[in-house]
Amino acid sequence: MALHKHDQFTAEDQEVAALAKALGHPARIAILRLLAARQSCICGDIVQELPLSQSTVSQHLKELKAVGLVRGDIDGPRVCYCLDAVGWAKTRALFADLFDQTQTSVEFQNQAGAPGCAC
Amino acid sequence: MALHKHDQFTAEDQEVAALAKALGHPARIAILRLLAARQSCICGDIVQELPLSQSTVSQHLKELKAVGLVRGDIDGPRVCYCLDAVGWAKTRALFADLFDQTQTSVEFQNQAGAPGCAC
């Protein structure tokens, strides 16, 4: 288990990848949209909105929490989930960086007239 | 293999998730950055830039191609990879949509004064 290949990549690439991975499941996207829609951050009502079991939803929430996209505040017997402003700011910044790089590259392509590669 | 739970989610959520999943690995992020940096879209030089075997890189490229982020044009015995403008436009649009939703929700939180949930 020692000497992960992952260590060979930059910290930023790993960070972006981890965030993207967390976003890489429809259920988690749906959860995030739900939390965004109801500014009031509900808790296990999420379970009833999704076609998944309680334990599965809990795991998805755990993953989202692990990468900092979601916060869970304990409110009596229930837990109140909401979007984490800090995590989202970071996420937007990291993706914006990636998108900028790719966009300028694509613009360069278009400028060159070629519809695809310029080799 | 029949009756995927995935079918229960919206098409947009599935699309975003599929793209995010493709971005969910440091090696693939590194590949995309490489292709963006060298406007000249190189081919298997990627292999030498990454700490991965040729077959592994080929698989990552296949995944990126599958979701439309990358194009591979055959150029003699070699293959020339480059970013796919169409795929990236779609990706940016889908992520922008998601980011907008989450941002307005977070702004609402801040406005309310609470540092987190408002339950």
Add this chain to the structure above:
DNA sequence: CCTTCTCATCGTCAATCGCCGATTAATCGC
């Protein structure tokens, strides 16, 4: 034609994912 070079594909393996039911933990109302 045969060799060489480049890349895709195959087969394999361990590790992880996604899902579930069942169990545990914690809190509130009584």
Add this chain to the structure above:
DNA sequence: GCGATTAATCGGCGATTGACGATGAGAAGG
């Protein structure tokens, strides 16, 4: 305290992922 409610965790399962070496397919060059 006790039962009820809510959510996290455990254990297990089939499927997928990520990695590799080895093999296969296609085009250039001799």
